[in-house]
Amino acid sequence: MTVERFARKFGLAAIGALALMACAPSPALAQGDHDHMHGLTAPQPPLTPEQKKQQGALVEAVRRATARFQNVENAKPDYALVFGCVSGGDFGAMGMHFLNGSLLGDGDVNVNYPEILLYEPLPNGRLQLTGADYLVDAAEWDSNPKHSGPPELMGQLFHFFDAPNRFGLKPFYTLHVWAWKDNPNGTFTNWNPNVSCDAFNPQEQ
Numbered sequence: 001m002t003v004e005r006f007a008r009k010f011g012l013a014a015i016g017a018l019a020l021m022a023c024a025p026s027p028a029l030a031q032g033d034h035d036h037m038h039g040l041t042a043p044q045p046p047l048t049p050e051q052k053k054q055q056g057a058l059v060e061a062v063r064r065a066t067a068r069f070q071n072v073e074n075a076k077p078d079y080a081l082v083f084g085c086v087s088g089g090d091f092g093a094m095g096m097h098f099l100n101g102s103l104l105g106d107g108d109v110n111v112n113y114p115e116i117l118l119y120e121p122l123p124n125g126r127l128q129l130t131g132a133d134y135l136v137d138a139a140e141w142d143s144n145p146k147h148s149g150p151p152e153l154m155g156q157l158f159h160f161f162d163a164p165n166r167f168g169l170k171p172f173y174t175l176h177v178w179a180w181k182d183n184p185n186g187t188f189t190n191w192n193p194n195v196s197c198d199a200f201n202p203q204e205q
Contacts, residue, residue, distance in 0.1 A: 051155075058111070058154040059187060062132050062179040065112045070180075072098070072119060072127045079117050085200035092185075092193035094176070095120045095130055096200070107140035109151050109158075109175075120181065121199040130181040130195055134158070138171035153177075156188055 047055070069075045079098035086094040098117040114132035122128055134153060138160065141147055151158045151173050158173035176190055183192040 054155040055187060058156055059177065059179045061111045061154065062114070062177045066114065066117060066129060066132055066179065069117050070129050072129070075117055078102070084202060085121060085197035087197040088191045091191035093120075093195040093197050094118060094133075094191060095195045095197065096127065097133065104135060104137075107136065107144060109134050109136055109153060111153055114177075118176070118178075120195050121197065121201070123199045125199075125201070125204060128181070130192070131176060131178040134175045134177070136173050138173055141173060151175075159190070 069079075075098055079100045081096055082099045083097045085096050088094065096119040098119065100113075100115055100117075103113050103115045111134075115135040116133035117129065118131045118133055119127040120130050134151075136151055136158070141151055150160060153175060156175060156177075158175045161172050161174070163171045176188060178187050178189075178192055181192065181194055183189055183194060185191070185193065
């Protein structure tokens with residue numbers, strides 16, 4: 001899927017709005033009382049042992065599903081860079097998003113097939129796999145009679161962005177899983193203060 005097709009699918013008025021989505025923090029609504037963009041302002045209650053076990057199982061499943069993509073060359077041509085390198089200033093960064101458009105269009109989520117792979121550019125010019133981002137169009141999900149509620153992955157609820165929103169997108173669900181790089185703000189928080197875009201060179205991509 002090209003950037004243009006991605007933009008049409010999610011109702012963007014212009015490709016420029018895609019860049020806005022990539023770099024601008026947003027006070028977005030989220031499923032499960034999680035603050036999608038910040039992850040800092042609303043302290044969450046301590047996890048129960050069962051919740052910790054469930055989250056650990058999800059991280060391990062994502063690692064198994066993405067281990068072969070430690071070398072970014074193994075992600076091509078199915079996954080392609082679409083956002084440059086996404087930085088959130090004081091919130092940290094998301095890094096580089098490699099999108100698999102065919103997975104985005106299936107209207108479903110599967111831990112073994114993440115729609116987006118996340119990478120951090122390193123000073124030596126290499127890319128480090130940091131995690132995965134699962135993304136689904138809300139209208140497609142909600143209209144499927146098999147779905148009785150919002151998407152979740154092994155017990156972890158997705159974050160919901162309604163419309164209208166500052167990105168100019170149709171409603172969508174998304175879940176970041178920082179499976180390969182620790183995020184002190186939470187494994188499923190959008191921005192990671194341990195990730196940087198400082199070494200990103202678009203001419204090398």
